Amino acid sequence: MAQAIRVQQVSPLKASCHQCSLSNLCLPLAVEENDLDRLEDIVQQGKIYNRGEHIFDQSTPFRSCFAVKSGSVKTSIITEGGEEQVTGFFMPGELIGLDSMSSETYACTAKALERTSVCEFPVDKLEELTGKLPELQHHMYHLMSQEIQNSHQLAMLLSKNTAEERIAALLLSLSSRFRRRRMSATNFSLPMARNDIANFLGLAVETVSRVFTRFQNQGIIKARGREVELLDVEALQMVTRDFARQGSQ
Amino acid sequence: MAQAIRVQQVSPLKASCHQCSLSNLCLPLAVEENDLDRLEDIVQQGKIYNRGEHIFDQSTPFRSCFAVKSGSVKTSIITEGGEEQVTGFFMPGELIGLDSMSSETYACTAKALERTSVCEFPVDKLEELTGKLPELQHHMYHLMSQEIQNSHQLAMLLSKNTAEERIAALLLSLSSRFRRRRMSATNFSLPMARNDIANFLGLAVETVSRVFTRFQNQGIIKARGREVELLDVEALQMVTRDFARQGSQ
């Protein structure tokens, strides 16, 4: 007993998928208990990044996908003109890099929004493994398909919805993702800056600010800086009209 | 020789992947000549749909992915409120249904824009086969990843670009896709209505119309109904500013 604990302490970076609290969200979700070792064989666990550090950079050779273990990550595309487009925010258990699997280089840049640890899955080994574990392959298809759907939902949000609707939708999406991770769904701290929110939702920072204060005046939320409290979730859902991205990123 | 031709004529629906002119764009692209038979075993070829007919419907049980063989297809999501969001246009050789692989039901509706024939790949068999053919698996990852990238590009277009830029981008995308299929890149017929273009690009129909005539007045294109001629591709590229979706859908 004491030995088992000691082993764990001696090699904290090798903490196994077996005892990771995210195993019900992350890749291990799809793998049988006895095959989990094979997944552990290919993963490099526990890399740590500080706020603002890049996990990978666009146009750099694509090697690995990454699962967020703790903290949070923002992905974005930089155009030739130097404009940034935020393509997603990622929370613990979510997989980054799926959009790069068609190219030799990363299709976007991933940046830690706070102190963040990630697990790295080299793609060559991952592909080899999914070829052997049908369940894992299925899960990969599942995740990638989900990513497509999310992106379609985002496109829809951008093309059809008002500023208020977009922001309400984002708040609700974050809320349900926090809930899944057993954190408060009504009381959380936004990992990203207003700027990132604006960019992600295709708005100006000023507009985001204005909508936040408007929601606040209506008693729907309480916000001070990045600290947010959802006071009236029903009202938020009303704002989003017909919007179906409930439990997904 | 004559026999070979006769066989082909007797069973036109069973025309093989081997002799399909799209094999360099479609799934066979990834498969060794000797493994092609296994792909043929699972595919149902040559289903024909008339203009306006649905290939599959949102919320219907998800069974298969489809490759366009000839014609063209539009996919769209219908929200609870009954609003439509066009998520993509598909041309011969392109694969439809990848966004549904994470759900029990189709995530969108696919509609033939003209008389269209498609090849059907039942997913259960497809997954089984990709488990055995690493090249095919890799290709599936590739296609899905591409789809994510396309969708991100669309999101970017919607959130950052003006009406003119969006339409120029769409025209260029169509152009390069026609070129790949060995059709004229400057002289083609739009398979979709102005309405679909507007919806896809997050614009009003009227705006699409206006931009078309503006481009025409500037001598950049010539358009009569769905018949389009690109007179000055350079100018179109200028309009799209920093835009990188060259050869992709």
Add this chain to the structure above:
DNA sequence: CAACGACATTGATCATGGTCAAGTATAACA
């Protein structure tokens, strides 16, 4: 060939949200 319906174009007006500018709060650092 007439007549209908769907699709497309054009014009006039208006609203949402962008831009510019200034000011305030917060966080990072010496």
Add this chain to the structure above:
DNA sequence: TGTTATACTTGACCATGATCAATGTCGTTG
């Protein structure tokens, strides 16, 4: 603990594209 840089908020004004309304064109069918 002051000092600066960064993030956020608020206000005034303006532009792009949506909306409403009317007219025009095409293709289909009796």
